[in-house]
Amino acid sequence: MKHIFAIVVLYLTLVSCQKEEPKSSAKDMLTFSFKQAANPVNMDVEGVITGNEIKVSLPGSTTLKGLKATFTTSPLATVTVNGLNQVSNASANDFTNPVVYKVTAEDGSTKDYTVTINKIPSSEKQLTGFYLNFKTFSGAPTISQAKVSGMNSFTVFMPPHINPKMVKVIFTTSLKAGVSQNNKTVVSGDTLDLSAPITLTVIAEDKSTQNYTITPKSINQEIDNLINAFMNKYNVTGLTFAITNQEKLAYAKGYGIANKANNAPVTTNSLFRIASVSKPITAIAILKLTEAGKLSLDDKVFGDNGILGNKYGGKPYRNGYENITVKHILEHTAGLATNDGNDPMFSAFNLTQDQIIENVVKNRNLYATPGTKYAYSNFGYSVLGRIIEKVSGMTYEQYLQKEILIPTGTEKIQVTGNTINARKDDEVVYYNQTTSPYAYNVARMDAHGGLIASSIDLLKLLSHVDGFDSKRDILKPETIAAMTKYNAANRYSLGWSVNELNYWWHTGLLVGTSSELVRSPSGFSWAIITNYGVLGTNDNYFTDLDNLGWNIISAIKEWPEYDLF
Known part of the structure; x- marks a missing residue:
């Protein structure tokens, strides 16, 4: 027992003689930096530690909130802020303001380091974007984006309807940079003169500068040259032209005179008689009714089982009338009165539509057995107008407005008046050297040739039935395919001329007006309408009218990307 007590006493004596190790008092901040990987800086930035001060220089454009510091300290030290x-x-x-980092040593002692950011004025002086800010023909705001065309230079398309001397511009630059023109400060949203190339100077925060050249670009001149040459060749009084590229309105303009009495010019708002370009619109209406289940293309038109019943002509019908279908009329194979010197739509102007149809069905034999022979028929499309009215319970024009025109934003398309005084708002006056354009009952031609429209509205409507993807179509894909199916026998489908390459088009001609609407599979579509042309028996007027669109497409090497609709 005595031995055990002695051992314990010896152990306690030895332990009490050992000296306890002191805790570390080291509390230095050894390194301090901001790494590119963790912060919005373009390189790793090291801080300079002098005593209790840490200085870090960052570009003036750096956002100081949310920066993450990388640091090392004395061993066993901790850091708080x-x-x-x-x-x-x-x-x-x-x-944003100096930040104090408290370094605490193992022994609890502390040392404060004050971190101060010194912002270096930025030398960045880039013009990163340049845009024109303007309104489309419909009044909607849009932009034209400039493209980089070389070292420190941009080109930008100028729309045809804006004043190049007063263009609102939007631009973006490097952070903290300013812009001047001829030593005058310019800010985004200012109005500039872009009738010729301009130089903008971008001024960096450190006052260094860089010049940029902005060059306006236009397709106006090439188009103007071709259209003016056509108008001069055929002594055209007034013309409206519009063209789309991939369903975007790239150009529209009025040329010449709308009314000689007051020398009023043709504008993009001018309305023209479109003559037989009315037929595709009537076809669209018929097909819209088929989609609604109101009729079938195979429905008979006349007789007990026909859509129009026995309203016109009555029993007994002349041979073949009761076999005519809606489709036969759409594709001009019904055998009805043709577009010749005896076209009933161009005579007896005192008769109503019903009286004309009654007279023809009762007294004229069919040109051919229905479905066997192509023969262009204005009269047939007048009958389609009455079918639309019977099935819809509305007038032809009312149905167009409700189901076709208002949904596509083309409600200014309407039936024309017969006299100068009966012209609609914005409608041009029509001219001809030998025959008065107002000697005809054009309003009676509604469904086959009586509509008026602007070139823009024709293209806007087309963009909603053309089968392309940018704008919503108002007809189903299968309906559009049926409407424009190529027919090798006569190159005419349902309301459209169509060729084997899937080009669609329709032309129109009345005394005092000519028109053409074209849709190409490449994505270009265009509309041309005139209010006068001297048509000789041996000239190439319609060939040249048709070539006008193709020549314009060939002449333009680069097209703007904006949409002027």
Whole structure:
């Protein structure tokens, strides 16, 4: 027992003689930096530690909120900011004002380091974007974006309807940079003169500068030259032209005179008689009714089982009338009165539509057995107008407005008046050297040739039935395919001329007006309408009219990307 007590006493004596190791008092901030990988800086930036001060120089454009510092300290030391523990390369702080980093040694002693950010004025002076800000023909705001065309230079398309001397511009630059023109400050949203190339100077925060050239570009001149040459050749009084590329309105303009009495010019708002270009619109209406289940293309038109019943002509019908279908009339194979010197739509102007149809059905034999022979028939499309009225319970024009025109934003398309005084708002006056354009009952021609429209509205409507993807079509894909199916026998489908390459088009001609509407599979579509042309028996007027669109497409090497609709 005595031995055990002695051992314990000896152990306690030895332990009490050992000296306890002191805790570390080291509390130095050894390195401090902002790494590119963790912060919005373009390179790693090292801080300079002098005593209790840490200085870091950052570009003037750097956002100081949320920066994450990377640091090293004395071994066993910890770091806090405002009492919050800090983790190197992870803890974020706002360095807008100096930030105090408290380094605490193992022994609890502390040392404060004040981190101050010194912003270096930025030398960045890039013009990063340039745009024209304007309104489309419908009044909707849009932009034309400039493209980089070389070192420190841009080109920008100028729309045909804006004043190049007063163009509102929008631009973007490097952060903290300013812009001037001829030593005058320019800000985004200002109005500039872009009738010729201009130079903009971008001024960096450090006052260094860089010049940029903005060159306006236009397709106006090429188109103007071709259209003016056509108008001069055929002594055309007034013309409206519009063209789309991939369903975007790239150009529209009025040329010449709308009314000689007051020398009023043709504008993009001018309405023209479109003559037989009315037929595709009537076809669209018929097909819309088929989609609604109101009729079938195979429905008979006349007789007990026909859509129009026995309203016109009555029993007994002349041979073949009761076999005529809606489709036969659409594709001009019904055998009805043709577009010749005895066309009933161009005579007896005192008769109503019903009286004309009654007279023809009762007294004229069919040109051919229905479905066997192509023979272009204005009269047939007048009958289609009455079918639309019977099935819809509305007038032809009312149905167009409700189901076709208002949904596509083309409600200014309407039936024309017969006299100068009966012209509609914005409608041009029609001219001809030998025959008065107002000697005809054009309003009676509604469904086959009596509509008026602007070139823009024709293209806007077309963009909603053309089968392309940019704008919503108002007909189903299968309906559009049926409407424009190529027919090798006569190159005419349902309301459209169509060729084997899937080009669609329709032309129109009345005394005092000519028109053409074209849709190409390449994505270009265009409309041309005139209010006068001297048509000789041996000239190439319609060939040249048709070539006008193709020549314009060939002449333009680069097209604007904006949409002027």
